[in-house]
Amino acid sequence: MKKLSVKLGILFFLIIFGLITFMFFFLHKGIAESRVEEELKALKARGNSHSAILEKHFSIETIDHVVLMESESMTDVIITDKNGNVLGSSSDTASFEKYLRIPSSSISAEGEIVEDNWKDEPYIATISPIEVNGQLAAYVFMFENTASVHSLIQGLNDHFFLAGWISVCLTIIIIIFLSRGITKPLLKMKEATSQISKGQFSVSLPIASNDELGDLAKSIELLATDLNYLKQERNEFLASISHELRTPLTYIKGYADIVQKRKLPDEEREKYLKIIVEETNRLSELIKELFNLAKIDQNSFVIHKECIDLKLFFKKMEQKLSLAFQEKKINFELLCPENTLIQADPLRLEQIILNLLDNSIKYSQAGAKIELKAWKNKKSIHISVLDNGKGIPEKEIPLIFNRFYRVEKSRTRSLGGTGLGLAIVKELVQAHGAEIMVNSQENVGTEIELIFKGELKR
Numbered sequence: 001m002k003k004l005s006v007k008l009g010i011l012f013f014l015i016i017f018g019l020i021t022f023m024f025f026f027l028h029k030g031i032a033e034s035r036v037e038e039e040l041k042a043l044k045a046r047g048n049s050h051s052a053i054l055e056k057h058f059s060i061e062t063i064d065h066v067v068l069m070e071s072e073s074m075t076d077v078i079i080t081d082k083n084g085n086v087l088g089s090s091s092d093t094a095s096f097e098k099y100l101r102i103p104s105s106s107i108s109a110e111g112e113i114v115e116d117n118w119k120d121e122p123y124i125a126t127i128s129p130i131e132v133n134g135q136l137a138a139y140v141f142m143f144e145n146t147a148s149v150h151s152l153i154q155g156l157n158d159h160f161f162l163a164g165w166i167s168v169c170l171t172i173i174i175i176i177f178l179s180r181g182i183t184k185p186l187l188k189m190k191e192a193t194s195q196i197s198k199g200q201f202s203v204s205l206p207i208a209s210n211d212e213l214g215d216l217a218k219s220i221e222l223l224a225t226d227l228n229y230l231k232q233e234r235n236e237f238l239a240s241i242s243h244e245l246r247t248p249l250t251y252i253k254g255y256a257d258i259v260q261k262r263k264l265p266d267e268e269r270e271k272y273l274k275i276i277v278e279e280t281n282r283l284s285e286l287i288k289e290l291f292n293l294a295k296i297d298q299n300s301f302v303i304h305k306e307c308i309d310l311k312l313f314f315k316k317m318e319q320k321l322s323l324a325f326q327e328k329k330i331n332f333e334l335l336c337p338e339n340t341l342i343q344a345d346p347l348r349l350e351q352i353i354l355n356l357l358d359n360s361i362k363y364s365q366a367g368a369k370i371e372l373k374a375w376k377n378k379k380s381i382h383i384s385v386l387d388n389g390k391g392i393p394e395k396e397i398p399l400i401f402n403r404f405y406r407v408e409k410s411r412t413r414s415l416g417g418t419g420l421g422l423a424i425v426k427e428l429v430q431a432h433g434a435e436i437m438v439n440s441q442e443n444v445g446t447e448i449e450l451i452f453k454g455e456l457k458r
């Protein structure tokens, strides 16, 4: 984690530092050039104004006057005749000689720049012509020591250096805070996940931000609660499974012991053996159903959807169940319009409906009424199994889909239920992308409704 903040910091720093250097380089160059240009312009303007005066009064006195004025200023002047002979100079001409080149072609009245290489030369220089009566009479050379330009640029450099330092320091401070801000919540999340892996699921992460980090924190919390739930569910499941397996095994062992140890009359022996067989069947049924559930859980089980005509489908099931209905004198009614089509796996759908009908038969008195209905809605197909049996107490309704959940343990035990039927039904219904709803009232009856979205027309 620490490494991440260092990496981020260095990366940010290099990028920002590069940008700053790049920007400063161009800014500096631009400012320096325009400053020198201004100096040259000012120098030329000064030369031009001297030449304007001299054009009016071209005499020794005026030349001396101009020279005297310049001797007190930062700049220097040299006035030559048109052949380059010095007429007047504000200081020693020796250091200016190399600039006193008389141009071969005529120069404009605006003057021209003679030397602008401020970096290497000791002076920058301009030239302005003096015309008397329309004839070129003399030249005014203006000079400015580049030392002043250099000190100007030096000052600029100092400013840039200071600004550079300040921005580098600010960048470093900002980067430190920024990378802390990013890595701190990450560190917390790392701690939280290692807590989770140790089995401590009650982690709470302060979700301050609304960004990806906040999302990550939320996901981690969600993961923790999910894991907690799964762990609890697994514990309950294991507890109930061992209970469910133990009970029939105790019966089997008990009766087997009796049959083995005592000399029993044939009739009684037969009775005990029958119980043993029944309990063994129950056990193998239980294990088969558990295996089924495990397959659904793993998603290793595939739904092969087909187009099913519900009316024909239910008719066939009614025939299969007719014996069970007769035994309990059930008054069964099938309400399904012709041509009600559905996309479902026929084997699984049969398993679902059989389970629901089996419950309705099991938890209803003899002579009860059971209805199996199907109807079309705009965008869905509904199937419902309705009975007027014992019903389910309201507060137990949410629990009946749990594995091994039975409303009255003793009652259902005598009926041979395992409490897995509805758990399997729910998984199968969900595998179809459908919904299941329970509507039940104690001592009135139960209706279980399945909703399949999106029907199909043949």
Ligand SMILES: Nc1ncnc2c1ncn2[C@@H]1O[C@H](COP(=O)(O)OP(=O)(O)OP(=O)(O)O)[C@@H](O)[C@H]1O
Residues within 6 Å of the ligand: 355, 359, 360, 362, 363, 364, 387, 389, 390, 391, 392, 400, 401, 405, 406, 407, 408, 412, 416, 417, 418, 419, 420, 421, 422, 423, 446
């Ligand atoms: N139609 C119904 N009327 C009244 N109670 C019901 C009805 N259907 C389910 N129940 C209650 O819900 C419980 C769970 O049903 P489920 O089908 O999961 O288990 P089971 O019928 O006991 O066992 P299995 O179906 O595995 O043989 C039942 O034990 C019963 O108490």
Ligand SMILES: [Mg+2]
Residues within 6 Å of the ligand: 355, 358, 359, 417, 421, 422
């Ligand atoms: Mg059942």
